[in-house]
Amino acid sequence: MDYANRPLVHRLMKFKEADPISFHVPGHKNGALTGLPMELRTALTFDFTELEGLDDLHQPEGVIREAEQKLTNFYRSNKSFFLINGSTVGNLAMIYATCAEGETVIVQRNAHKSIFNAIELTGARPVFISPEWDSASKTAGTVTPEQVKNALTRFPEAKAVILTYPTYYGTTGDKLEETIRLCHEREIPVLVDEAHGAHFAIGEPFPTSALDLGADIVVHSAHKTLPALTMASFLHVRSNLITPEKVARYLQMLQSSSPSYLLMASLDDAREYVESYAVEDGRDFMKRRAVFLKRLTETGHLEIIETDDSLKLMLRVNGYSGYDLQKALDQVGVYAELADFYQVLLVLPLLKKGQEYPFEKAVKRIEKAIEDMINSKVKRQLPGLPVFDQLISKPCYIMKEVEKLHAEWIPYEEAVGKIAAASLIPYPPGIPLLLAGERITEYHLQSLTSLLATGARFQGAIRLHEKQIFVVTNEAEE
Ligand SMILES: Cc1ncc(COP(=O)(O)O)c(C=O)c1O
Numbered sequence: 258m259d260y261a262n263r264p265l266v267h268r269l270m271k272f273k274e275a276d277p278i279s280f281h282v283p284g285h286k287n288g289a290l291t292g293l294p295m296e297l298r299t300a301l302t303f304d305f306t307e308l309e310g311l312d313d314l315h316q317p318e319g320v321i322r323e324a325e326q327k328l329t330n331f332y333r334s335n336k337s338f339f340l341i342n343g344s345t346v347g348n349l350a351m352i353y354a355t356c357a358e359g360e361t362v363i364v365q366r367n368a369h370k371s372i373f374n375a376i377e378l379t380g381a382r383p384v385f386i387s388p389e390w391d392s393a394s395k396t397a398g399t400v401t402p403e404q405v406k407n408a409l410t411r412f413p414e415a416k417a418v419i420l421t422y423p424t425y426y427g428t429t430g431d432k433l434e435e436t437i438r439l440c441h442e443r444e445i446p447v448l449v450d451e452a453h454g455a456h457f458a459i460g461e462p463f464p465t466s467a468l469d470l471g472a473d474i475v476v477h478s479a480h481k482t483l484p485a486l487t488m489a490s491f492l493h494v495r496s497n498l499i500t501p502e503k504v505a506r507y508l509q510m511l512q513s514s515s516p517s518y519l520l521m522a523s524l525d526d527a528r529e530y531v532e533s534y535a536v537e538d539g540r541d542f543m544k545r546r547a548v549f550l551k552r553l554t555e556t557g558h559l560e561i562i563e564t565d566d567s568l569k570l571m572l573r574v575n576g577y578s579g580y581d582l583q584k585a586l587d588q589v590g591v592y593a594e595l596a597d598f599y600q601v602l603l604v605l606p607l608l609k610k611g612q613e614y615p616f617e618k619a620v621k622r623i624e625k626a627i628e629d630m631i632n633s634k635v636k637r638q639l640p641g642l643p644v645f646d647q648l649i650s651k652p653c654y655i656m657k658e659v660e661k662l663h664a665e666w667i668p669y670e671e672a673v674g675k676i677a678a679a680s681l682i683p684y685p686p687g688i689p690l691l692l693a694g695e696r697i698t699e700y701h702l703q704s705l706t707s708l709l710a711t712g713a714r715f716q717g718a719i720r721l722h723e724k725q726i727f728v729v730t731n732e733a734e735e
Contacts, residue, residue: 334495363405367388387648422451446499454467455483473495484526683714
């Protein structure tokens with residue numbers, strides 16, 4: 258293997274070859290003291306720290322700078338950064354770099370919880386845009402330029418517009434460029450959580466990256482679709498409105514002062530992987546994907562839903578929820594990315610020509626899983642999920658205010674009209690159904706009831722067994 262185009266990986270290999278003796282942290286001493294299995298122990302022999310020649314993520318002047326420069330060049334940004342705390346830290350840093358306490362930010366409502374956490378931490382005041390319903394995936398989709406324009410007209414003081422592109426399900430819509438343009442006309446930066454789209458820079462057969470559509474800051478979970486270690490992520494700045502220095506300052510505060518060289522090496526490798534992804538690789542991937550789809554269709558029970566991103570695929574079986582199907586798949590050793598009410602979501606591998614993947618084995622197992630499910634479980638009438646209104650809304654209180662109010666657990670059937678005292682998050686995908694400070698509506702209650710009936714898991718303000726939800730009880734007194 259030639260490591261010339263992976264400067265950090267190359268340097269780590271050279272460093273290891275020189276037989277270093279560790280009198281430094283980490284305490285596993287290049288793997289010598291660990292009780293981990295051999296495969297992991299081997300990985301630890303590369304788990305160095307900021308030693309001579311290995312540079313410093315927070316003040317890169319050597320090999321990390323070189324690796325980040327290659328990342329910057331490939332994504333054609335002003336400056337791209339390695340992140341070792343996931344897109345979560347990228348979302349935090351981009352929001353800290355643009356919003357301060359009391360300032361207004363416009364946010365797509367179906368965002369990941371890290372976006373809402375960042376807003377809460379900064380004390381900014383969110384205005385939510387509920388996106389259009391994506392009928393293919395039966396999930397919340399993307400926001401339209403008209404919605405953003407309306408929000409900007411009502412809240413011209415907004416300091417940033419924060420969007421999610423693509424959605425978890427791979428929906429991109431086709432209007433992001435227009436949305437960005439109208440924000441830029443007002444000199445408002447557009448921050449895009451593109452956690453699921455690090456591979457979009459390849460171009461065809463994948464959608465266009467938000468970076469190429471003009472976004473100011475874009476965050477990528479490299480680990481989601483590129484071959485990077487979990488948590489390894491990127492942040493890119495390409496903007497006339499925000500400086501990379503400001504983002505770097507927050508990244509320095511928010512990221513570990515002992516960044517993992519394993520994560521950084523895998524980021525260097527992931528960048529090389531996507532950079533060297535050839536047109537021919539894309540064509541070959543699409544051919545193999547088509548065969549996989551055909552074979553899945555031949556099982557006879559599956560409805561297969563495609564979305565804007567060819568790496569994402571949804572599977573449904575009529576009469577069974579996504580949670581039922583996921584359980585059946587787990588039993589045969591096929592693990593989907595997530596399940597929801599209607600379907601399971603598969604993330605396909607970003608294969609290059611010549612790489613093997615056990616698609617046929619997967620088809621056989623999926624076929625068996627469906628047979629087992631149908632034989633052991635009676636079909637049911639799935640309750641419909643309510644489609645939300647496409648609103649521009651503000652929560653009644655931000656979190657800091659909610660914390661000062663009195664809150665209690667009450668049966669959730671009695672919660673309509675009350676204010677949520679904590680967020681309620683179906684997980685995965687981690688998109689809050691309710692945010693602390695939002696008023697609970699019939700839509701929330703119906704969604705919660707349907708999700709619970711079909712086996713969804715939750716984080717946050719719910720006591721599932723007692724059927725209780727955490728709400729503000731002294732709202733009127735404030
Ligand atoms: C849309 C979106 N943004 C951000 C994140 C957080 O990413 P990470 O796990 O890399 O911190 C996720 C995680 O699932 C996500 O789906």
